[in-house]
Amino acid sequence: MKYNFNSGPSILPQTVYEQASQAILDYNNTGLSILEIGHRTPIFEGILDEASQLARELMGLSNDYEILFLHGGATTQFLQIPYNFLGASETAAYLDCGTWGTKAIKEAKAFGTVHLLGTSKDKNYSYIPKGYTIPDGIKYIHITSNNTIEGTQQNSWPEKNGAYLVADMSSDILSRQMDFNNFDLIYAGAQKNIGAAGVTFVAVKKDIISATVPDRHIPSMLDYRKHIDNGSMLNTPPVFAVYVCLLTLRWLKALGGLQAIEPVNNQKAKLLYDTLDTLPVFTPTVALEDRSVMNVVWIMENKTLEDAFLATCKEAGMVGIKGHRSVGGFRASLYNALPLSSVQALTDLMTDFAKKNG
Numbered sequence: 001m002k003y004n005f006n007s008g009p010s011i012l013p014q015t016v017y018e019q020a021s022q023a024i025l026d027y028n029n030t031g032l033s034i035l036e037i038g039h040r041t042p043i044f045e046g047i048l049d050e051a052s053q054l055a056r057e058l059m060g061l062s063n064d065y066e067i068l069f070l071h072g073g074a075t076t077q078f079l080q081i082p083y084n085f086l087g088a089s090e091t092a093a094y095l096d097c098g099t100w101g102t103k104a105i106k107e108a109k110a111f112g113t114v115h116l117l118g119t120s121k122d123k124n125y126s127y128i129p130k131g132y133t134i135p136d137g138i139k140y141i142h143i144t145s146n147n148t149i150e151g152t153q154q155n156s157w158p159e160k161n162g163a164y165l166v167a168d169m170s171s172d173i174l175s176r177q178m179d180f181n182n183f184d185l186i187y188a189g190a191q192k193n194i195g196a197a198g199v200t201f202v203a204v205k206k207d208i209i210s211a212t213v214p215d216r217h218i219p220s221m222l223d224y225r226k227h228i229d230n231g232s233m234l235n236t237p238p239v240f241a242v243y244v245c246l247l248t249l250r251w252l253k254a255l256g257g258l259q260a261i262e263p264v265n266n267q268k269a270k271l272l273y274d275t276l277d278t279l280p281v282f283t284p285t286v287a288l289e290d291r292s293v294m295n296v297v298w299i300m301e302n303k304t305l306e307d308a309f310l311a312t313c314k315e316a317g318m319v320g321i322k323g324h325r326s327v328g329g330f331r332a333s334l335y336n337a338l339p340l341s342s343v344q345a346l347t348d349l350m351t352d353f354a355k356k357n358g
């Protein structure tokens with residue numbers, strides 16, 4: 001028995017593993033594996049349609065959005081967004097809250113001007129900058145709703161001042177209710193909360209598509225319009241990864257959707273943060289109001305205990321507790337599919353460890 005706190009690829013529901021395994025052996029009694037079915041078939045078209053519809057329904061997205069399943073991970077979206085929407089003489093506003101936002105900014109600079117709204121680099125990205133205003137004439141605003149590595153999460157959204165709003169939601173999409181219709185483009189690598197690695201979820205509003213940079217040659221695979229025209233089948237889509245998304249979306253719907261999962265996610269995070277706040281051997285590093293519900297980050301002031309703590313976790317079957325190599329310390333990811341009982345097991349272990357080493 002493992003307790004899987006991996007940050008991505010990460011835990012998915014047990015039923016998804018079972019159904020995905022069965023589909024590899026025999027997809028819906030067709031006598032064919034999901035791995036050997038053509039994508040231009042009613043079978044796969046049905047999978048893609050249902051996955052799009054379920055995502056639309058769970059997020060409450062209006063018909064103004066196109067749903068796409070693309071290749072290249074969230075990282076390709078870092079460049080695809082400015083490639084499509086940031087003209088050489090235009091300015092986009094970015095919020096820099098950590099590793100992923102920094103990478104997105106770097107890519108955008110190759111296409112146009114980047115206006116930095118704020119950065120929390122001064123304090124190791126341990127908070128979300130606030131109080132900025134959006135200048136006039138900004139083409140789009142780019143934010144990261146949840147900073148997977150640093151453990152911060154955004155809870156309020158910028159006033160748009162006429163700009164489009166774009167969000168990297170890779171690590172908290174479908175984890176909480178929000179007005180998704182407030183965003184013009186939402187993207188997420190699937191491997192954290194939606195499904196298997198290999199596919200990127202994109203919801204894009206028709207409005208921003210009409211604001212594509214007119215006089216630029218955009219390679220077909222990076223052109224949202226081409227993907228929309230071809231229904232995410234400009235080339236062979238990652239069939240199996242899309243299928244795993246569908247299974248996860250069905251699971252979430254059966255559970256009661258975001259309305260049902262959000263309180264559970266809050267409960268898991270509260271249990272872990274309360275434990276960290278109670279036990280002096282562990283020190284959470286993120287500003288109280290910006291603590292992520294998905295990725296909980298902490299350090300141990302007494303570095304000599306670090307190895308012992310990791311060894312204790314390992315012995316108990318706790319996987320993925322070590323912090324990202326760029327920041328050190330510890331991190332537990334509490335994505336949708338992680339049960340409350342796993343967090344309970346971790347906090348019990350921490351309490352026990354603190355008692356023995358306090």
Ligand SMILES: *Cc1c(COP(=O)(O)O)cnc(C)c1O
Nearest residue numbers: 073074075100148168170171189
């Ligand atoms: C994991 C992650 C990425 C990178 O995703 P890839 O699919 O590996 O490109 C980008 N942004 C955020 C917020 C992430 O958590």
